[in-house]
Every structure is written in structure tokens, then in C-alpha cells.
Amino acid sequence: MKYPHLFEPLAIGSAVFRNRIFSSPQGYYNVAKDNLPSLDEVAYYERKARGGFASVTVGDCIVEDETGTHYPFLLRLEDRSTLPGLAAIASGVTRHGAVASAELNHAGMYARFVKYPDGSVYGADSMKNAAASTVLGGNLYGPVYIENGKYGEVLEMPEEMILRIIDKFGKAAAWAKSAGFGMVTVHGGHGWLLSQFMSPTVNTRKDRWGGSFENCMRLPLAVIESIRKNVGKNFPIEYRFSGSEASATGYDIDYGVKFAQAIDGKVDIIHVSAGDHEDDHSIVITHPSMFMEDGINVKYAAEIKKHVKTPVATVGALTDPEMMEDIIASGRADIVELGRQSLADPDLPTKARTGREDDINKCLRCNTCLEHTGSIRSLRCATNPEIGFERDAKIPRPITERKRVLVAGGGIGGMQAAITAAERGHEVILCEKSDKLGGVLRCEQDVPFKKRLHEYLDRQARRIAKAPIDLRLNTEVTPELARSLNADVIFAALGAVPSIPPIAGINGANVTEATALYAAPETAGANVAVIGGGLVGIELAIYLRTLGKTVTIIEQLPTLVSDDAGMHLLAHDELLRQPDITIHRGTSVTEITPSGVTCRNDGGEFKIPADTVVIAAGQSPRRTEAIALHNCAPEFYQIGDCVTPHRIITATSQAWTIARDV
Template structure:
């Protein structure tokens, strides 16, 4: 892929021309001020998105409401916000991209859709339309080139269009024509305010994926009805209000890429305006879709969060340098589920640009020894080399990657494998990094390197209880199973329903094994502390594969017959099986940390041997943070 690729052809949208066919899709970052205005963190984050090289940069979740919600999302509900909006547009224009902004009603999107669509008075409906139109005008005055009206995922326009939720008996409900009225009047009101001085992109759910909700045929007729009032149709699917559908909005690694493309192709064939699509595209799948004429523009956000140079790298023919997104949904989980500032599992800089404004080469070069070759160590090594330091990595095995190798073996973990390969390649090819494979670190050989600083990335040890048959073929650790170091039988019990155990269950069930998962938690609590959107997808796939659960029990023993489990009342029973696989988590290897921590004064524990290990985000963040301190 290079500058001659089809995604790098310009495209006219309304009266504006985008330099290429890639759009940064809207996503709430929770980095704004609580009054809806700018701050240094949010402006720096916006600059990162704009610097990506995308042709359109769309700011996400911007509220038209007059009242300040108190949530850290952009406000467009008052004339006082115009100055802040102008600063955002100015930053985006600096990098030659069209500045766009997604308009939503923060107030109404949090209300039950049937209440908004059915119970709002005519005066409230007219006022809501006026709020959108006024917000669009403010964006125009501030210098934005485009707005995106969020009419998808059950947002306000979709509420009125919905035959399930709109039960009005006036001109805004009932017939198809009446349910379209809110959308058409909304667009007419906006055009009256802005004319053609700003382009309008309309985000639509081609289908809402639940029985009784909007389906593609009717939605397509609605799109035809409003296409003369918009400049581009943006195709998605699903509903935000239904947790079971969240994986279809934010597709995790277990789902295929480009899941909305087939629907978007229908819109492209039957509309006479440009069509954009969103949904787990990377630049390669985007290029295929645009080259075939399936769509005109492809929107994405997670790839750009993972590497803000991804589009410009592709333009320069340097895609191999781009850090891959693993589609883990750490970013979306933090904002959508936990209401935390946006972060990325593989890019420790995103959302933290103010904390680390620039990685510069140090005047005083140091020699740094890193013990262990896992993901935290690899991240640290890259940063240290960029700062000009000399790095030596001791890795006891014959290859780098650490626990990430286990996490990337399953067929559905291609995204993680791609990231792992990139991470190893960028370290092995760096002339400032010396890698010593098959070399276990000792105090003696670390001291012999005469390091100025030491990073301890020795990882964690699996939790393996001692049962009666421990050490026999009946009992196995999940890591050995994932890496194909041991054979397993046909009937399997997996002990532990964290991501590792459940991913192993999915992989084994797809190999034709009969799998049961046991855990001490109630079934509804499984995954509650993890990345919930991805866990929803994983549970759905496990159900389809016939994996069963026995919850609120603990493993008491392993016998020749199978797994002995004990419930909360102390009652024991045997689950017959051929193999018991332990996936009970890990403990930080504190012994190894103690062994090396006093060799030099400047020493840091990173990754899973740090106090809070277990996630890729923790690994990359702790490695990055330690490297920045040296």
C-alpha cells in the first residue's frame, strides 16, 4: 500500500474535498473539561488524531443540549462554546484534514427511547430540532467543514424512526411517512441555518439486529428519502441501549472485520450520494472495499489510537512500521463502561500526550539491562532506544514475547499475533538493542554488563494448586495447552472463567472438544471486572459452541474419574472428564524481583511482576513509564 492506493484518492463531500478516503470515526474520549470545553489534554489528543493522515477527523459525542451534563464530553449547546470549537477545527486543519463533529443529544440519548419518541410534546420535538440546528450553525461559525448527525444506534433520530419505540398518534408517529418526519424536519432546519456551507454526514443503523426493531429494507427507504438533504451516508448497525449488541458495534478480535460492509454495499448501490462505513476495518480491508467500489469512505478509530501514524505510514509505503491494533476494546471499555479517560492497550501515549509531550534523545546516554523479553520489556526497549540509550535484553527462552505468545496462539487471535510479530520485529531490528536469547539472567551476568539502570520484566507464575494427581496427564496448565505442549482428551473441564480460560474453551470447543468451565463466581459475575464488551462477545460464541458452565463451585481435587468440585455449602461432586485444565490466574514473580532489585539504584519492576499485572495495557504502560523515567 502506498500513495497510489485507492484510499488515497481525494473525494468531494458536499462543497468540500477530503484528501483521502479514511475518516477518523467519532468516539467519546472523556478527556474534555466537565463543562464541555477544551483543556490541554483534549487538544493534545485531538492533535494526535489529526496527525494520523486521515482525510476526515470527526470529533465524537458532542452534545447539543443547553444544560451542561457534567460529563467530560464536548458541548455545542451554547454560543459560548464557539471559541473552543474553533480551536479544535484549527488543529484538525493544521494537518490538511476536514474537521467534522458528531452531534448528539446527551440528555435524550440517556432516556428510554419510548419515552422520548412517544411522550415528548410537539413543543419539545420542535425545540429538540432547534437545538440540533443551532448546534450545527455554531460548528459552521467555528470553522468546521462537516457535521455528523448521529441517527444510528438508537440515538434521537432513530428513536422517532423506530416502529418499536415510536407509538405516537400525531404526524410524528404511526406510518412510515410520519416516522420519517422528525429526521426530514431536522435536516431541513439544519440546512436552513447552514445552507451548503457545511457538509452533513448522516450516521444510520442499517439494521438494529433485534426482532421488532428497524430492518435494512425500511432503513434503506428512509435513507433514500433524506439523501437529498445530506452529503454522505455513514452506515453502521446495532443499538447502544442493548448490552448484547455492543460487540456488534465495537467488534472485538473474536469477530470478523468489516461486519457492516454487506449492508453498506446495499446503500452504495441504491443511493446517489457518497457512502461511508464503519466497523473493524483496518487499512488493508479499507483499501479492498474502496477499490471494489463497495463504499466511498471507510471510518475507523481503534487503528488510529493504536498508532497515530498509521494512515501516513501507509501513504509512504511503510505500513510494516505501524503498530497494530489488537481489537481488545480497552479503549471503548474505559470510556463506555467505566467512564474513564481513553487509553489504548498498545499505545501508552494516546490520551497522555500532555504527560509525555515528546520522546527526545537524552544528552547522557545510559546502558539499560532488561530482564525478560515479554511485552512490557519490548515496549520499554523501543522507548529507551528512541531516547538514545543502549539496551541489553536477557531472555531465558529461545524467542521473545513472554506470556503474549500464549495469548496469541488461538486462530481467532490473529490481531494479537500481528501485534506480537510487530513488537518482536521492531526490537530485533533496532541497532541500539542487543537481545540475548537462551540466556537466563543472573546477578552475575547482569552486573557484568555494568548497567546504569535495570528493568525487571520477569513476569508472573501461574497459580497451580497441588492435587492428588498433580503432575499426571490428567491435569494441565492452560498455558501449556495453548502452546500445544501437552495433549488433552475429548472431555475437558477448565477451572477458571477469566479471559484466558474462556479463550481456551472457545479454541478447544472449535477443535471438537466437549468443554465445561467451572468458577467460584456466579455466572452473571463472570467477566464483570474485565473488558465487558469483549466478554459479551466471548460468552455468546461459547454458547454457540456448546460450552457449559458450572458456577459457584471450587476445584477440590482431581481423581482418575475427573474433577472433584465443592459448592458453597460444602457439598462435593465429581465431573467426569479426560483432562482438567487450570486457568486460575498468575502471581507476580516477587522472588525474581527481589533477586535483582538492588543491583543498581535505578531499578524498576515492569509488566506482570509489577503489583498490578495481567493485562496488555498494564504491560505496555509500565514498560513505557519506566523507560521515560530513565
């Protein structure tokens, strides 16, 4: 057994955890208005249990609708009609040998809701109109009165409401237990109600529910007691909280230790997360960004573990089974919990246990998953196209006729199409015009924060090498070649080329293009001007800064891509606010000269000195070349950037979906 500590079962009360790898709480954000979870939701959680996780937690089950919900379409445990749906999730997880847990939450002053004309209270339709919705709906309640809270006025929660909510936590736990859940997870972290009350800076109430440490502890302890009364002695209670809020205004690890000591022995697992989701700096710590090291938050669990007897769980940026084994073997935690990694590869536990670590699809920490919970309220993963489509993925697609499939282009989409078509038994020829697989993103292979991307491309290349795929490198697919190969199906996955704007001086010796500079960063001078503030330009600037360069980003639009904050983009914000990075928004480059660039914005014309000028002005799809292949085979599909340059998820998802259909 390569990971003896990681796979040592753990018995707690009535539950037996088959190993130490838990799927951390993840909410499902499209529960229908009738409060019934969809079959997709059941399949999502069940998939993790099937992959070998010891416990799977359904995130964000709200204990009181009227005051506690922060998002539309969350599971509301007060509603007794949830039973069939909850039971379906619980049994979906349990029948695969995992423990199902329900995370109990109340949003407190960050609740957002609307009142429908029929009088029912429901979550606001979008985070952005949250303030308006508080006008439409009822009041917001937190530990103390705040005139201008983030989502409007916050009223001090009256004692009778506190007592009612304590009771609701208990009842919700009993409800989850009766639906077949084997554990409950109390959400006491990340800024929600219980952490608002435990926080010494937020909870300055003058009555017995706030002020002193003892008073700040009163609500969390009362909630634990209420749950215990409702679920009995042997039913495991996991308590999740932030070991440190890791922000200028939040509490630190010393306070986290004190809190853990106060709940020690009263709960069965102390689950140590970090950060506060209402703080832009700190939310990036709750969900560590790709710019942070693996296991960055383990230190908080490790410190707490020194001071308590209750088993401790750690979470955050865990991907590598060896690191997980080491965390447990070294006594820094008893359990590891995986969030985003459980989407990237729900089979991680089984793969680690059976010596297939090489085949683990490691999370890029690109936050595509979180972004989709906000935009389409469904979970997706950039590199695992099955997420969101677990029910579809489970249905085998045997082929009725073995086809000859030609895939033109060995980038992200092409590789996925070849793998999926070959797995189904088609004869696949994959042609790539360069000498390696991976496409344009290979240029970032030495960038430390793109390490996982590079590993993902390597894994796809390994899958291709192992599959019966006829791989032809250094082979450009022309219509002549395509016709001569007599394919039944052609996938055009030809990618895109950098867009070069028509600026005077663009052909100067000091001008290069982003992918070229990524591949040869040593060619950059000390001062670099980056034309274009999209994702590519921004990340290039961050990379160049780590190499000691001074960088100026010039963006034509009034905002950078990161100004429209998503979680990944919040991580950029922090890194861009450095003295050696200057940003000019709403600014055009009118000329490139040997000494730099001439720019124009509302303030007039000005010059920026630069040794190197980099073009990061987007990509142009190779549409003409792709369309030229359309009549070279009976079936023809265009996928990925050669249709419209987009994100990784677009290419993987199209490739997987279409290759499952051919």
C-alpha cells in the same frame, strides 16, 4: 501509488478530504463541568489529523443539555462558553490538513442526568446509578411513553419539545461551523434519539411524528433541513445511522436501505454503521469484537450504496489498508471510517501511503479503549501507550547522558522498554530466557481470535530487530549476569508463572495448565474441565469449543469475569451461551481424579467427567527473581506482570513511561 482509490481526494461542497480514511466519531468523556475541553482533548483529536486522517470527528456533542445528555462531561453545544474549546479542537485538526467534524447528538430516552443544587442539569455520575439520577433530575423523553424504560419512566416527547430539539440541532451545527469545524455528523444511529424516532418498532406514536414510515422519517428529515438552513448549501452534512440494528427486535437492512433512500441527496455523506448500543448482543456488532471477522459491517454499506447516489461511508473492524482499498475499489463504499484503529495507530494513513504498512500497529479489538471511557473517562489503548498522553508524547526527550540499559525479559513490557530506551539513544541490552520474544502470550499464536495480538508481538519484535538493541535470547538474567554487564539501568520485566492451586490430584497425568494447553491443544481430550473462570479460562473454553471440544468451566466465585460486563466481556457472554459449554459458578474443585473432577457448591458435592483438566487459576508474579536484581545497577525499575499480573496496557504503559524518563 499502492492504494489509488484509498488516497484519491474527495471534494464535497466546501470541504476537500485528502483521502478516504476518516477517523470515526469518538466522544471525549472528561470535559470539565465548565464545559471547556481540556488541552488533552485537543491533543487527542489533533494527533489523528497529524497521522494523515482526512477527517476527524469529535463524537457526542450534545445539542440540548436538559433532555439530551447521556454521560457526564460531554461537550454541550448549547453552551456558548464552548467556543474557545471547540475552536481549539477544530483548528488543531484543520491545521494538519484534515476536516474537523462535530457529531451532533441527543440521547432521547437513554438520556441520563442529575440536577445539582444550583439548578444546573448535568449527566449522571455513572451509568450504574442512572436510574437514581432520573429521580434526582428531570424526566426522560422518547418517541413514546414507556413505564419501565431501561433508565426509568420515559414520557412521550411533546410536539413543542420535538420542534425545539430540531431547532437546537440546527443551532448546534451553526455553532460548530462558527468554531471552525468543516463538517457536521448527525448521530442518527446506535439507539439515540433520531434512531428511536426512525425505528418502526420503537416509534409507534399516533401523531404525525410516528407510526408510518413517512411519520418515522419526519424528525430525521426535519433535523437535516434545520441543519442545512443553518449551515448553508456547501457545508457538508454527514448522516450516521445503523444500516441494520442486527438484533431480534431492531430493524434490518431492508429498512436501512429505505431510510438511506429517504435521505439520499439531502445529506452529503451517508455513514452506515450497525447495531444498537442498548442491546447487549447488538452493541458488540456496533463495535465488532475480536471474535468477528474484519470488515464485518461493510455488507450493510455495500447494500445501501447500490440504492443511493450520495457518497457512502462504512465503519467497523477495519485495520488493513489492502482491505480498505478493496472496499473502495470494488464500489462497496466511498469512504472508510476507523474507530479503535485510529487509537492503536493514528499514523495509519501516512504509513499506508508511504509503504510502511509493516509498521502499522493493528488494533487488537480488546476494547481497552471503551473500557477506560467508562472507568476513568479517558481514552487509553492497550498497545499504544501514547493515547491519553499525546501532549507528553509530542515532547522530545533527548538524553543528556547515554546510559547502558539492561532489560530483563522479552515479554510485552520488556520489549516496549527496550524499544523506547533505544529510540532515545541509550545503549540497550535485552535478555530473554526463552528462544523467542513475546512472553507468555506467544502460546496463543494459533488462536484465530488472537491473530492481532500475535501480529502486535511480531511488530514489536521487528522494531527490536531494526533498532540498535543487543538482543540476547536463551539468556536468563541472574544477579551475577546483571552485575557483570555493568548496566546503569535495569528494567526487570520478568513476567509471571501460572498459579497452581493445592488441589488433590493436581499432578495427575490428565492435568495441564492453560498456557501449556494453548500451545498444544491437540493434547486435549473430547471433554475438558477448566478450573478458573477468569479471562484466560473463558477464552480458552471458547477456543477449545471451536476445536470441537465439550467444555465445563468451574469458577469458585459467584461470577465469571464476564458477568461484570464490559464490551469485550459482552462478546464472551454470547459465545459462552452454547450447548457444549457448561459453567458452574460459586463452585470449588475438591479433587481431581483420572475420570474428571469432584466439585462442591451450595447444592453439595458432585462429579464432572473430563478427559483433560486445565488449570486457569491466574498468574503469580516473578517478584523474588525481579527483586533479586534491585542492587545490580544504580537505577532499577520493575514493570509489568512481575509486579502484579495485569493487562497488556499496564505493561506497555509502565514500560513506555519509565523508559522515556531514564
